[in-house]
Amino acid sequence: MSNRVTNILVPLISVILGLFVGAVIMLVSGYNPLEGYAALWNGIFGDLYTIGETIRQITPYLLAGLAVAFAFRSGLFNIGVEGQLIVGWFAAAYVGVAVELPKIIHLPLAIITAAVAGALWGFVPGLLKAKFRVHEVIVTIMMNYIALHVTNALIRTVSEGGDRTENIFASASLRSEFLQNLTEFSRLHYGIILALVAVGVMWFILEKTTLGFELKAVGFNQNASQYAGMNVNKNIILAMVISGAFAGLAGAMEALGTFEYVSSKGGFTGIGFDGIAVALLGMNTPLGVIFGATLFGSLKYGALNMPNAAGIPIEIVEIVIAVIIFFVASGYIIRLLLLRASAKKKEAK
Amino acid sequence: MTFLDVLYFIIPSAIFYAAPLILVAIGGVFSEKSGVVNIGLEGLMVMGAFVGILFNLLFADTFGAATPWISLIAAMVAALLLSLLHAVASISFRADQVVSGVAINLLAVALSLYLVKRIFDKGQTDFITERFARYDVPFLSDIPFIGPLFFTSVYNTSFFAIAVAFIAWFVIYKTPFGLRLRAVGEHPMAADTMGVNVARMRYVAVMISGALAGIGGAIYAQTITNDFGHATINGQGFMALAAMIFGKWHPLGAMGAALFFGFAQSLSIVGSSIPYIQEIPNVFLLILPYVLTIFALAGFIGRANAPLANGKPYIKGQR
Numbered sequence: 001m002s003n004r005v006t007n008i009l010v011p012l013i014s015v016i017l018g019l020f021v022g023a024v025i026m027l028v029s030g031y032n033p034l035e036g037y038a039a040l041w042n043g044i045f046g047d048l049y050t051i052g053e054t055i056r057q058i059t060p061y062l063l064a065g066l067a068v069a070f071a072f073r074s075g076l077f078n079i080g081v082e083g084q085l086i087v088g089w090f091a092a093a094y095v096g097v098a099v100e101l102p103k104i105i106h107l108p109l110a111i112i113t114a115a116v117a118g119a120l121w122g123f124v125p126g127l128l129k130a131k132f133r134v135h136e137v138i139v140t141i142m143m144n145y146i147a148l149h150v151t152n153a154l155i156r157t158v159s160e161g162g163d164r165t166e167n168i169f170a171s172a173s174l175r176s177e178f179l180q181n182l183t184e185f186s187r188l189h190y191g192i193i194l195a196l197v198a199v200g201v202m203w204f205i206l207e208k209t210t211l212g213f214e215l216k217a218v219g220f221n222q223n224a225s226q227y228a229g230m231n232v233n234k235n236i237i238l239a240m241v242i243s244g245a246f247a248g249l250a251g252a253m254e255a256l257g258t259f260e261y262v263s264s265k266g267g268f269t270g271i272g273f274d275g276i277a278v279a280l281l282g283m284n285t286p287l288g289v290i291f292g293a294t295l296f297g298s299l300k301y302g303a304l305n306m307p308n309a310a311g312i313p314i315e316i317v318e319i320v321i322a323v324i325i326f327f328v329a330s331g332y333i334i335r336l337l338l339l340r341a342s343a344k345k346k347e348a349k
Numbered sequence: 350m351t352f353l354d355v356l357y358f359i360i361p362s363a364i365f366y367a368a369p370l371i372l373v374a375i376g377g378v379f380s381e382k383s384g385v386v387n388i389g390l391e392g393l394m395v396m397g398a399f400v401g402i403l404f405n406l407l408f409a410d411t412f413g414a415a416t417p418w419i420s421l422i423a424a425m426v427a428a429l430l431l432s433l434l435h436a437v438a439s440i441s442f443r444a445d446q447v448v449s450g451v452a453i454n455l456l457a458v459a460l461s462l463y464l465v466k467r468i469f470d471k472g473q474t475d476f477i478t479e480r481f482a483r484y485d486v487p488f489l490s491d492i493p494f495i496g497p498l499f500f501t502s503v504y505n506t507s508f509f510a511i512a513v514a515f516i517a518w519f520v521i522y523k524t525p526f527g528l529r530l531r532a533v534g535e536h537p538m539a540a541d542t543m544g545v546n547v548a549r550m551r552y553v554a555v556m557i558s559g560a561l562a563g564i565g566g567a568i569y570a571q572t573i574t575n576d577f578g579h580a581t582i583n584g585q586g587f588m589a590l591a592a593m594i595f596g597k598w599h600p601l602g603a604m605g606a607a608l609f610f611g612f613a614q615s616l617s618i619v620g621s622s623i624p625y626i627q628e629i630p631n632v633f634l635l636i637l638p639y640v641l642t643i644f645a646l647a648g649f650i651g652r653a654n655a656p657l658a659n660g661k662p663y664i665k666g667q668r
Contacts, residue, residue, distance in 0.1 A: 029467050095422040134646045144638035153632035313466035318459030330442035
C-alpha cells in the first residue's frame with residue numbers, strides 16, 4: 001500500500017472509530033445512536049439556515065487549524081492557539097469599539113490588529129524557544145492562561161466594570177447581508193472568504209517561497225538546516241509569529257463576524273484546542289485543514305441540535321472528537337495494522 | 350488588620366489551596382521522571398473530581414463521615430484507568446505524548462459532563478453533604494504563632510499531601526524502583542541493556558501519576574467547590590504541571606512550588622480584604638504562577654533540566 005494511501009486512510013479510519021465509539025457510548029447509556037446521529041446530521045445540513053451556521057462555525061476552525069498546522073510543519077507544537085485566538089478576539093473587538101472610521105480602513109485595521117496581537121502572543125514562546133531552548137508546549141499553555149486573565153481584566157476596564165464590550169461599529173463588521181439572505185438569515189459572514197484566502201496564503205508560503213522551504217527544512221531536521229546555512233532561530237520565531245497571526249485572525253472572525261463584541265470568559269473557547277485536531281486530521285497540509293475544519297466545525301455546530309432533537313447531551317460529540325484525536329495520534333498502530341492486512345492479502349494471492 | 354492577622358489568614362488558606370496541586374504535581378513528577386510527558390494531568394484531575402463527587406453523593410448514606418476518604422479511592426481508580434489510555438497511546442502505540450495528553454484532557458471533560466447530564470439531567474451535580482472536616486490539631490494548635498498558622502482549622506488532606514511528597518522523594522531517590530524509574534527517563538536504552546523493562550516501568554509511572562492526579566482532583570472538588578460542573582477544574586492540572594516544572598522535576602521542589610502557587614491563588618481570592626494587597630489589580634495575582642513558570646523555564650530562576658528522554662517513545666533496537 002503506498003504511503004499516500006495510508007496517509008489518507010489513517011485519518012479516515014480514526015474518524016470512523018471515533019463515530020463508532022460515540023455510538024457505543026450512546027448505546028450503553030441508553031440512547032439510540034441512530035437517532036443521535038440523525039439529529040447530528042440534521043443539525044448540520046437540516047436547512048439553509050443550519051448550513052449557513054455550519055459554515056460560520058467552520059470559519060474559525062479553518063484559521064485555528066492553519067495556525068497549528070503551520071507551526072507543526074516547522075517542527076513546533078503550538079498549543080497556544082487558544083490564547084492567541086483570545087487576544088486576537090479582544091484586539092479586533094477593541095478596534096471595532098474604540099474608533100469609528102470608514103469601512104475600507106476600519107475593517108482591515110481591526111483584522112490586522114487581531115493578527116498582530118496573535119502574532120505577539122506567538123512571538124514570546126518563539127523567542128524563548130530560539131534563545132533559551134525552552135519547550136514551546138509548556139510556554140504556550142502558560143500563555144493561554146495569561147491571555148485569558150489579561151483579556152478578562154482588559155474587558156472589565158474597557159467596559160467600565162461590565163463583562164462585555166459594546167457592539168462594534170458597523171464599519172468594522174464582517175457581517176454580510178448578501179450571505180445572510182442566501183442562508184435564511186444565519187450569521188454567516190465574509191470571514192469564510194478570508195479564511196479560505198488564508199489557506200491559500202499558507203499553501204503559497206510553504207510551497208512557493210524560500211521562507212517556506214526553510215521552515216519545512218527546520219521542521220525536518222534542525223541540525224541539517226543549520227549546517228546548510230539557514231538561520232534556525234530566526235525561522236523558529238517566524239514560524240511561531242505566523243502561526244500566532246493565523247490564530248489571531250481566528251479570533252477576529254468571532255469578534256467581527258459572529259458575535260460583534262467580546263465578553264469576559266470563565267474558561268477557554270476550545271476552538272484553539274480543536275485546532276490541534278483539525279491540523280492532525282488534515283495531516284498539517286493546507287488542503288487537509290479544509291477537510292479537518294469542515295468535519296469538526298460541522299460536528300460542533302450539529303451537536304447543538306442533539307439535546308433538542310434526540311435528548312442526547314452535546315458532550316457526546318466532544319467525546320467523539322477526543323477519540324478521533326487519540327486515534328490519529330496513535331497513527332503508528334493503525335499503520336502497522338494496515339501493513340499487516342496488506343501483507344496478508346499479498347500472501348493469499 | 351495587623352501583619353500577624355494577615356499571616357494567620359493567608360497561610361492556612363494557601364496550604365488549603367496547595368494540597369491538591371501538590372498531589373497532582375507529584376503525579377507529574379513520576380510520569381515525567383520515567384520519560385512520559387503528561388499534559389493530561391488536567392483531564393485526570395477532572396476525572397478524579399467527577400468520580401469523587403459522584404461517589405460521595407451516591408454513598409454518603411452508606412459510609413457516613415468516611416465517605417470523602419472512600420471517594421478518594423474511587424477517584425484514584427477512575428483516573429488510573431483513564432491514565433492507562435495515555436500509557437497505551439504514548440508507550441505502546443508510540444503516539445505523540447503531548448497530543449495524546451490533549452486528547453485525555455478533552456475526553457475527561459466531555460465524558461464527565463456527558464455523564465453528569467445523563468445522571469443529574471442538568472449541567473452540574475448536587476452539592477455534597479459529607480465533607481472533609483476541618484479541625485484543630487490537639488496540643489499543636491496551642492503553640493503560639495506556629496499553632497494558628499499550621500495547626501488550626503486544618504484539613505487532614507493537607508497533611509496527607511505533604512506526606513505523599515516526602516514519600517515520593519524517598520521512593521524516587523532512595524529505592525531501587527526509583528533508580529530504575531530515573532534510568533528509564535534519562536537513558537532508556539542503557540536501562541534496557543541493564544535488564545530494566547522500559548515499557549513496564551513507564552506504564553507503572555503513568556499509572557501512579559493517574560492515581561495521584563485522581564486523588565488530587567477529588568480533594569479539590571470535595572474541599573473547595575463541593576460539587577462538579579464544567580468549571581470545577583479550570584486549569585488546576587496545568588498549574589500542577591507548572592508546579593512540577595517550577596520545582597525542577599523534584600518531588601519536594603514540586604511541593605514547594607505548589608505551596609507557592611497555592612499562596613498566589615489564595616491571595617487572588619482573599620486578597621481583596623487585605624490591606625496593601627487589595628491595591629494590586631487582581632489580574633497580576635491570577636497570572637503570577639504562569640508568568641513565574643515561564644521565567645523558571647527560561648532559566649532566570651536557576652536552570653531546570655527535564656529528564657533527558659522525556660517525550661520520546663522508546664523503540665527497542667533504535668539507536
